[in-house]
Amino acid sequence: MPRYFFHVTHKRRELDREGYELPDEHAAWSEATVTAGQMLQCLGGKLTPHREWRMEVVDESRNTLYVLRINAEKRT
Numbered sequence: 619m620p621r622y623f624f625h626v627t628h629k630r631r632e633l634d635r636e637g638y639e640l641p642d643e644h645a646a647w648s649e650a651t652v653t654a655g656q657m658l659q660c661l662g663g664k665l666t667p668h669r670e671w672r673m674e675v676v677d678e679s680r681n682t683l684y685v686l687r688i689n690a691e692k693r694t
Contacts, residue, residue: 619639619640619641620639620640620641620642620677620678621637621638621639621640621677621678622637622638622640622643622646622649622675622676622677622678622683623635623636623637623638623675623676623677623678624637624638624649624650624653624673624674624675624676625673625674625676626657626671626672626673626674627670627671627672627673627674628661628665628669628670628671628672629669637678643677643683646675646677646683646684647675647683647684650673650675650684650686651686653673654673654686657673658671658688665688665690666690667690667691667692668690668691668692669690670687670688670689670690671687671688671690672685672686672687672688673685673686
């Protein structure tokens, strides 16, 4: 089964060195959206304006498959 990695950047880049074995890219996308939601919830209000939160889904060949981005902006 292929392995997918979920690298997260918020204030600093955190590399997923273990990854997850998942059946295919569609399963990786599903896992990314669920995991991203959980991680954002765990920030507990620490997402600040003008700072991006990002998750990059990478396959075992290091090809980027998906990028999820949350950009917090303050409108004046």
